[in-house]
Amino acid sequence: QAHLEQSGAEVKKPGASVKVSCKASGYTFINYRISWVRQAPGQGLEWMGWISALNGETKYAQKFQGRLTMTTDTSTSIVFMELRSLRSDDTAVYFCARGIAGFDPWGQGTLVTVSS
Amino acid sequence: EIVMTQSPATLSVSPGERATLSCRASQSVSSNLAWYQQKPGQAPRLLIYGASTRATGIPARFSGSGSGTEFTLTISSLQSEDFAVYYCQQYNDWPQTFGQGTEVEIK
Numbered sequence: 001q002a003h004l005e006q007s008g009a010e011v012k013k014p015g016a017s018v019k020v021s022c023k024a025s026g027y028t029f030i031n032y033r034i035s036w037v038r039q040a041p042g043q044g045l046e047w048m049g050w051i052s053a054l055n056g057e058t059k060y061a062q063k064f065q066g067r068l069t070m071t072t073d074t075s076t077s078i079v080f081m082e083l084r085s086l087r088s089d090d091t092a093v094y095f096c097a098r099g100i101a102g103f104d105p106w107g108q109g110t111l112v113t114v115s116s
Numbered sequence: 117e118i119v120m121t122q123s124p125a126t127l128s129v130s131p132g133e134r135a136t137l138s139c140r141a142s143q144s145v146s147s148n149l150a151w152y153q154q155k156p157g158q159a160p161r162l163l164i165y166g167a168s169t170r171a172t173g174i175p176a177r178f179s180g181s182g183s184g185t186e187f188t189l190t191i192s193s194l195q196s197e198d199f200a201v202y203y204c205q206q207y208n209d210w211p212q213t214f215g216q217g218t219e220v221e222i223k
Contacts (some may be wrong), residue, residue, distance in 0.1 A: 009145045035212075037160075045160065045203055047212040051201075061211040095159055102150045102165030104172075109159050 004034075004096050004107035011113045012086050019082040020110045022096035030051040030054045030079040033100045036070065036081045038092040039109075046092075050100050051079060086114045118142050118206050122215035128186045128223040135191040137218045144184045148208035151180055154217075155200045163202075164189065165208035194220070 007021040022034060035050040049060035051070035060068050067084040079096060091114045097103030119142040129135045140150070147167040152160035162171040164180035167187060177192040191198055199222055204215040 044216045045205070045214040047205075047214070059210065063211075101148065102162050102171065102213075103152075103160070103205075104162035104165075104218075106159035106161070 002098060003103050004098065004105060006094075006096060006107040007109045009111040009113070011115065013116055014087055014114055016086050016114075017082060017084040018086060018112050019080055020094050020096075020112070022079045022081070022107050024053075024077045024079070024098070027098075030074060032098050033078045034070075034072075035097050035100055035103055037095045037097060037103070037106075039095070040089070040092045043092075048081070048094075053077075053079065083112075086112075088114050090114050117211055118145060118209055118213050120204055120206055120213050120215035120220045122202075122204055124218060125216070126219045126221060128221050130223045131196060132193050133223075135194055135198075135220055137189040137191075137202055137217050139182075139187040139189070141185045141187075141206055145206040145208035147183045148206060149180075149182070150205045150207065151178075152203045152205065153200045154203065158188050160203065173182070173193075183205050191220075 003026045004085045010018050030053050033050045033052050036048040051058045069082045071080045093109040095109045097106040103109050121140045123138045149167045151164040154160040170182045179190045181188050201217045201219045203217050
């Protein structure tokens with residue numbers, strides 16, 4: 001069945017960048033878009049954007065425009081999410097999820113901690 | 117952006133009882149609404165999409181209803197594994213937005 005495996009936890013300083021990977025397996029990679037959602041500690045869910053695994057088309061939430069980039073590598077079925085100019089309020093668990101209308105399945109999440 | 121408001125924030129229910137969770141959109145989202153369950157330390161799990169269609173493998177005790185701006189998730193007979201936080205999400209308009217969650221706790 002479909003499975004998404006994310007890269008491990010990261011600790012970054014303010015102003016740095018982080019790149020999180022999400023490897024897909026168990027389904028035809030190019031048939032789906034991948035969405036990214038984050039969750040700050042003890043908080044709710046925040047949609048960040050999606051990327052088409054077929055052609056790399058992206059759609060980002062306005063609040064991340066200019067410092068968020070999503071890319072894909074179809075040879076390895078991996079999607080990458082890079083967030084730049086990190087701030088302390090970017091500390092969160094970042095999830096990838098398959099689809100854009102009902103996310104299923106989700107990756108296990110990657111904790112990104114931004115601290116000086 | 118569309119604001120999703122869930123109520124109540126916390127719902128105390130005894131095992132075997134029925135739970136009814138509400139989600140209201142600040143403007144119509146048609147039937148483009150999903151429900152998720154999240155347990156501590158885990159990723160969310162899709163329960164319902166299209167407002168009323170159960171995702172693969174989801175037990176029949178979970179049901180969704182509504183359209184437009186008012187939606188309901190019903191758990192007909194709560195099992196021990198159902199105590200969790202539940203989120204609604206609209207995907208009718210950009211940005212997609214989530215409700216703040218309803219925690220279902222053991223009474």
